[in-house]
Amino acid sequence: MKKYSAFSLLKNALSYHENWQKVWRSPTPKKEYDVIVVGGGGHGLATAYYLAKVHGITNIAVIEKGYLGGGNTARNTTIIRSNYLWDEAAQLYDLSLKLWEGLSQELNYNVMFSQRGVLNLGHNLQDMRDIERRVNANRLNGIDGEVVSPQRIKEIAPLINISRDSRYPILGASWQPRGGTARHDAVAWGYARGADALGVDLIQQTEVTGIRRKDGAVVGVETSNGFIGARKVACVTAGNSGVVAAMAGLRLPVESRPLQALVSEPVKPCLDTVVMSNAVHGYISQSDKGDLVIGAGVDSYNGYGQRGSFHVVEHTIQAICELFPAFSRVRMNRQWGGVVDTCPDACPIISKTSVQGLYFNCGWGTGGFKATPGSGYVFADTVANDRPHPLAAAFNLDRFNSGALIDEHGAAGVAH
Amino acid sequence: MLLIHCPHCREHREEEEFSYGGEAHIVRPLEPEALSDEEWGDYLFFRTNSRGIHHEMWYHAVGCRRYFNATRNTVTYEILETYKTGTQPTITGASA
Amino acid sequence: MSNSIVQESVLYYFHGAFNKSAVPGSLFSDQTDCGLVIKEAPFSAHLNLRGDAADSEFCLAVAKVLNLTLPLVAGTYSRNGNTSIYWLGPSEWLIVEIGGDAAVIEATMRKALQGHISIVDVSGGQTSINMRGSAAATLLKKSSVYDFEAWDSAEPTAGRVVQTTFAKASAVVSNRPDGSYDLVIRRSFADYVAQWLLDAGAEFGCRVEQG
Amino acid sequence: MSRNRLESHTGATLDFTFNGKAYQGIVGDTLASALLANGVDVVGRSFKYARPRGIFGHGAEEPNAIIQLGAGAATIPNLKATQVELYQGLEASSVNGWPSVDFDVMGIIGAFGRLMPPGFYYKTFMYPKKLWMTYEHFIRKAAGLGATPVEADPDSYDKLNQHCDVLVVGAGPAGLVAAREAARTGARVIIADEQSEFGGSLLASKQTIDGRIATDWIASLVAELAAYKNVQLLPRSTVFGYYDHNFLTILERRTDHLALSAPSGTRQRIHRVRAAQVVLATGAFERPLVFAHNDIPGVMLASSVSTYVNRYGVAPGNKLVVFTTNDNAYQTALDWHQTGRQVVAVVDSRTNPSGEIVDAVKALGIEVLVGHGLIEARGKKRVKAALVAPINESGTQVVGAVRYLDSDLIACSGGWSPAIHLSSHTGAKPVWDPNIVGFRPGASKQQERSAGACRGTFDLAGCLAEGASAGAEAAKLSGRGDGGLQFPGFSVEEYSEQPQQALFLVPHTQSTSRAPSQFVDFQLDVSASGIELAVREGFESVEHVKRYTALGFGTDQGKLGNINGMAILANALDQSIAETGTTIFRPSYTPTTFGAIAGRDVNHLFDPERYTAMHRWHQQQGAEFEDVGQWKRPWYFPQSGESLQKAVNREGLAVRNSVGILDASTLGKIDIQGPDAAEFITRMYTNSYLKLAPGKCRYGVMLKEDGMIFDDGVCACLADNHYLMFTTTGGAAGVLAWLELWQQTEWPELQVYFTSVTDHWTTATVTGPNARKVIAKVCNDIELSNEAFGFMDWRDGTVAGVKARIFRISFTGELSYEVNVPAHYGRHIWEALIAAGEEFNITPYGTETMHVLRAEKGFIIVGQDTDGSMTPADMNMDWVVGKNKAFSFIGKRSLQRSDTVRENRKQLVGLKTLKGSDVLPEGAQVVFDAKQKIPMSMQGHVTSSYYSASLGHSIALAVVKGGHSRLGQVVYCPLADGRSIAAEIVSSVFYDPKGERQHV
């Protein structure tokens, strides 16, 4: 892999960019792999990368039915934070955040991780109690964060409306300065390039259609391009996890729902942080290109259509106009949807299954982009060693039977 | 934006009037205490989450306040039929 | 202790606010050519009735007490003088008697009806307002997702009713032979609905009459 | 007269300014036509390289002329000058360019454009690591086009919910005749068009239809449509989204053509349309040709040049070169010729064009260079010359000498791309058609059909015929008419057209990577070499290339660039365009104002404020309010400048020592009737109601099936088979739906009906040692003695002359009477109770005092002390769980799961700070060892915490791991300010532990 740098850019410019190397190969699949990762989203690619990098397993294929990073990785509002309530979640997301902090250098690919801070707004007294609780828990877990006043919020995001006369006035917020955003595509591409360089085969436009088992253990996958053998199969297929699980005769405690987002036309820099509000249902940041990136609440019904209902978008824009009355004259440029895998406790599943050699990493729902590095890291470890990584242990499938859920619903700011 | 035929109101009505009720035809075990934690967990949380034909409950919340069932394609969002609670769908994954 | 008992209609404060000094004049003009005229009905009996529509005895008994037929067709209502009965659901109806006494109706109904039924006085929780004028139909389009125009193409005399969304609240909307509409709205949402109506009606000229 | 305005075109003048300079236009102008009339060449700078850009198109497709309209609160960013109708006093400015568009320092960066190929930022700015945020700061400085206002929007917006039989999108010839055929069947028809006038591309046409000049034909057809009662005409209305089940959204601009801010009424309106059938007649976009420096001002679409000439009377230059791959653009040469200005040449890439129109052009003596390409434009801020050269037949190579054509205007046409956007919104997959060299709409996924140019039919007669049958067919399928046509034929004069050439990248003498930039997506500076580079780097999917290069990401969403880009990509990948496929078009078709999407649901109408019948009284008393769900509840009643704490101390002491009154009307109330009511209620609550007698009440807790507390409240037996259930304020709607769910779907055999009576009843809670005395003053038909009317009883009676129902239930631990009356009497009863209580100094109190009083008693608030992970046992409420109930009530089984029976779960306890004046913050975390290092081992958290005036010290409720067996232990709450407050674990009941006071 040729290293990227300002110097390489200059050098290539002089030769009219005619000599750039391919970011990844387009290999023909081998007959058999040690590990097949199903799903070439951010999490799947990160899993493959860390399997190769940390565990030295390089006979790996990532099988993606569409194009790399084209699922929710391509569709999310890119919010990154680690201020989760429960210890288990907080530790997992903070591992992720720490990995984000060095990811561009690790991958030699600028994922544009921008630590511009995240505000989670509170609009009523219970919101504020929840925020206090969460921020205190974060602090004692070693995660940065503070509870800030409306005046401080206004300093951070000058266009925000902190009037007491609003329908749901802003009473305060949690503020995590280390949070922020990253360039979603770059994350997938950076991991893909890194994995490819370590020998991982990235196989696109190939759909896994079956999981072949023998004597209770997995032996490979059927694909739209034929059978490929594997000793271990690691499924990281987000919204399609239920479908893939069914291929192995399993059911999961996940439901796939539409989640929508939209962007405005690009405007000059006017919002230098990430603002999220669960109570009025909307969240917003501004991309480096200038568009306002806005996310909605999840649609109520199951759906695999990568689109949702207009009234959800209306509701979200109303919330944004409440928070930022000045944005009322800005215009929506594009809207789209993703299919998110929602879990009853709003926490992921990182788990072995009853089938030997078959692993699932899913259930990230509306908020897994921020976890991409950490998720890949602990999942790779789990797959490589056939036992849960300590930070993944709490996220096993068995919790739905025992009742040991990690209920992040209780905590304000759970979404995204 | 779905347009849903309420079998009680006998009209197509807008999605905003309804709320989604989850997968249909999941019967509560008659003797919960007789189940293992696994079996009970399965009833509580594990769903077919089908891609394609899906039987689901809808509540006509801002209408006749009745629950009913729909057979909907979760990819195209086409609603193939709606039918009253307690009755069976005429269209199933097998028949489609 | 006061010995006069004051009743406050659901839109009491709305009527109170209906003085020209408090609010933009255009909304409350006295002009007669307003596109929208809103009027709250006087205190009335509102009762929620539940029972088995397939039970003909039940249906007959209701009809007898109220002296009008129980609507069994979805989305219809019957009216006789001051009393109306609206279909709300397959086993649910709303009885409204303008100026009526809910306690009396409830008592007679309970006497007359057998079996598994429910009758509940909800008079305090809702009110009925009439919306007339050339803009009434447009107002409904602004406020509700239901297709009210479809009623026009049906039999002209049919009394139609629907429970549906009204802005971010809900309402039971029915038509009248004179082309106006009645809305039954909930008390706690009434100020919101009233403000919504004034706002939506502003462009047509809007007048509020006291019932 | 402005210098490019044709003398034949006159009208009332309008004054406007652009970048601070005053100009004049004519009524009917767009900002673009007016600027062109005034000879303004540079209207903006490109996004990445800051290259000077001019007006390129004439409508929704415009990529360059992005402007900021007006200033101040009503300013609008990013409008396309081609879509802004001119009005008197209009002020506009360029969105980029500093210090001015004519001299932009950033333009210097453009000179280094080669250092900024697609994705350059992924490859650099990484080292040193800590500098990224600084780099980003500068990158962001270059972000954005226009600027958002910084004040609230002065305008308002609204919505109409529409239902129709046939929605026709686009009012060009195809759409107009479709609407007419549908209208005459009696169908409810809506026809919407984005432009200010109906007529579509015919507005700029000199053609005749049925012997009439196009504009006259349009006028009479529009008049005919307007006469139909069943037809709504919506000009200035963009159909911006096509959603599931034939739901479409239309943005109608009602006043934007009049002024910056709406002179009256709403500025814009969204029509939310549910259509039975849809006819898409959205036309087609002409495709630019990709040649070197094709972005210099003075390069335009051929049809745009014709439109400016024919429709607006503007000739945007002097010496025109037409560059085309098809017959159609020859019309531009003819149109230009008519203005009296020079047509330098028509450059046709085809080797042997032979159409009638070609002959017509030649007949005028205009030079036609066949088999040629216009390979490069020259000039800086305006085209000065066109470089043309012979090219090979397949259009891949320059095969002869380059010739300079002196010119200042280049009109180019690479064919037409049907506007398939809306059909794509439905998920229909576009189909490549080599005959029209474009994508046609894919097979319908919804009740829609396309007609006219958007379906790839480019001749007018064809458009009319298709439109008519589409209209009739749509009407028929919606249940109107028989599908027959009223106007089957049209007589139209038009040239027959010869096949066009598929040419997407015009060859240059240098290779693509070395030639001057050949722009594909103008707004985002995506060039042909950029696309080839993406392929070279291994991005093969069209979606990857889009995301890597930003092709189609702009505010024009690639209306001009996408097809060329995909074709260039296909070529680089050595595959067909059909194999390469397209990216997806999604809403918005053109950008849609947020304010319009929000509609009226903003400010005070954002969400309903729900009031109780006593709300105005509370307001008059100066209450502060708390939002509880949608309700406004009095939080506390400050007296002359009292702080929250002072008021709460006073209110609480009043209740403990004399009497207080609380508006409890917001509690959810559900009337339950039926022979199986008791059985049903018993299945829903943890405890049993089978033996609850009329006149009695019981407190219950409801679990979700996972065993976690979901709601709580009192349920009263009103009569045999008749109950009244109270729910929490926030839980009311959810509980009713929950009851209905179980009854309707699981136990339909249980005969029970539920009716919400939340709004019907007003509840005034009179509580405190003097409560009985107060009630006695206003009620004399109930025996109030403790023996006759005990705790957890209810009675019917008359209060202050009103029939009332009184419950002796208590959330304060004091003697309490909850007086319920129908809400019409709410204020009456409240004032009567206040008057009656005057001698006892009856004190109204709010939710804050209510919270303190109940915390003193250790009563939980669901949602505050519980969070969806708490069982009754965790709350020390095992007493409320019926152990011997026959039916396995909802949630029961979950209480036996291994994790729910686990020891060391978080359990509700009281916390008493060692220093009584310390009040623990709610949400503080509890640890056992305050000295441990971070990360600390957290053992629970404080759920409720107050200063208790009646106890004289602070109190708190907390959930602590294994708390029930830790009474007496000291725990710590480490605070953000570094302090750590020590507290002892105590019983959660602080006040009157034996519970005697409520029984008196």
Ligand SMILES: Cc1cc2nc3c(=O)[nH]c(=O)nc-3n(C[C@H](O)[C@H](O)[C@H](O)COP(=O)(O)OP(=O)(O)OC[C@H]3O[C@@H](n4cnc5c(N)ncnc54)[C@H](O)[C@@H]3O)c2cc1C
């Ligand atoms: C609108 C929206 C906004 C969001 N906002 C945020 C946010 O702000 N912050 C945040 O942290 N998270 C957010 N999320 C969630 C986040 O996007 C996801 O949790 C995360 O991207 C999941 O990554 P993934 O790699 O697991 O899934 P994906 O990126 O979806 O990857 C799964 C891949 O599996 C492939 N696949 C599926 N089935 C098969 C098969 N049978 N064979 C082969 N391949 C298959 C899919 O094609 C896909 O590429 C948002 C999501 C959405 C939709």
Ligand SMILES: NC(=O)c1ccc[n+]([C@@H]2O[C@H](COP(=O)([O-])OP(=O)(O)OC[C@H]3O[C@@H](n4cnc5c(N)ncnc54)[C@H](O)[C@@H]3O)[C@@H](O)[C@H]2O)c1
């Ligand atoms: N000779 C050629 O090569 C050629 C090529 C293309 C078109 N044409 C001519 O153009 C005409 C095409 O007629 P037509 O009726 O199909 O199209 P049209 O271009 O005349 O009309 C389409 C109309 O739809 C409107 N529109 C598009 N999308 C919209 C949306 N989302 N919401 C609201 N309005 C929208 C446009 O503003 C336009 O007014 C014919 O006269 C045809 O001959 C000729």
Ligand SMILES: Cc1cc2nc3c(=O)[nH]c(=O)nc-3n(C[C@H](O)[C@H](O)[C@H](O)COP(=O)(O)O)c2cc1C
């Ligand atoms: C953070 C983010 C920013 C985006 N910005 C833009 C944008 O500026 N312009 C645009 O056209 N699309 C933008 N998109 C949307 C994509 O074009 C696309 O709609 C999305 O990735 C979903 O893919 P699909 O529409 O191909 O299904 C953005 C998407 C994301 C996740």
Ligand SMILES: [Zn+2]
């Ligand atoms: Zn219904």
